[in-house]
Amino acid sequence: MKTLLESMAHGCARCMYCDDSRGTDIDHFQPLKLAPLRAFTWDNHLLACSFCNSNLKRDQYPVDAAGDCLLVDPTVDDPADHLYLLLRCGEYDSYSKKGEHTIRVFGLNRPDLVRGRRDAFCLACSKPRDWHNLRQAGDAEAGRLAQALFDSPFVDVVHAMHRLDPRRAEFVVGTHTLPALEHWQSVYGG
Template sequence: MSAATEKIRSTPLDERYEKAHAAWRNLTIRKTVRARLGEMAAGPERCMYCGESRGATVDHFEPVARNPLRTFDWLNHLLACTPCNSHEKGEQFPLDADGHPLLIDPTAEDPFEHLLLTLSLGVYRPLTPKGQATIDVLGLNRRGLPNGRMHARKVVELALHAWDRAHAHARSDETQKHVQTVQDQPFADVCQSMLRQAFSPGADLVFSDAPDLLALLRRDDLRAALLR
């Protein structure tokens, strides 16, 4: 990768994009990068933006058109689904007034510092300008995603109650199975949001329809099982 970057660096500035773009079109290189990212992924190889679909493509967080020298930078590569990568983000890379990226980098930042998931609706709300830009550019509330998140909440709730029953009877194999169900399903952000919001000031209101679930989400043993 460093050799490829040096070849781009040695190219005149006005030709670097074409050089980088041509190099990235090499199918062998793209497959190698995709495979390595899959090996590095924790759990299922989901899209690092929406969390729904398989991360079938490699997204350049900072687009090649903007910075050709980061074409082969590992820290600039993210697993992404085709809708997020090609249909939504494309070459968009908004900056704030100081020239800093307005998109959340999920490999280096905590998305929940900028986004709040409304669990009852499956919709993301912005907490910061960066959160708003990320929702807009990536279409995080596009058709299908809110319903998918609401379904994910139901799956998580059922799995956690099943975990509780198995845990009460010391059936460790079953408890692990239910943890795995939660960890392997799409929309991992839903469970993470549930765990965080369980201790938020408005938790009683957020989980007013499921107080027993709230009590479960606050248990140290469950949180340890899910977060280890």
């Protein structure tokens, strides 16, 4: 099962929650303590790092009054519907109650993750400029550079840059990165 989950994860089999550490554990999204029969349900298994799985989430599974889960479930939810990343500061904020609970339960704004996302943002501004120059020169290395960026930790930063509102993009990424970002978005979706 772990091999299959790793093959479905992006890049180097990152944790489905923090996107930083390597996924080393199989987490039961709905804890077995609450739903023992879900031990055999495929979509209840997610790749997680031991810190997120064992130190933070453990058996937490907040629900609303109707019994619906208040965590973003990456097997059915688009995290971008509930969470948004403040790129320059590296912190997450929420659009919804699911987003709020997800940030809290998984500690998504803990200092090591915030620092990592800020560093990833610096690289995610620089690498598309390099990629843009290589593409314009017709260098095949551009594709490898793009793949390395998609495989890197904190790929959520790259995806948040894809979703930047064009009216705010220059303010967020700066004038030197904007042409490369626009080209990147035209190739990889924006």
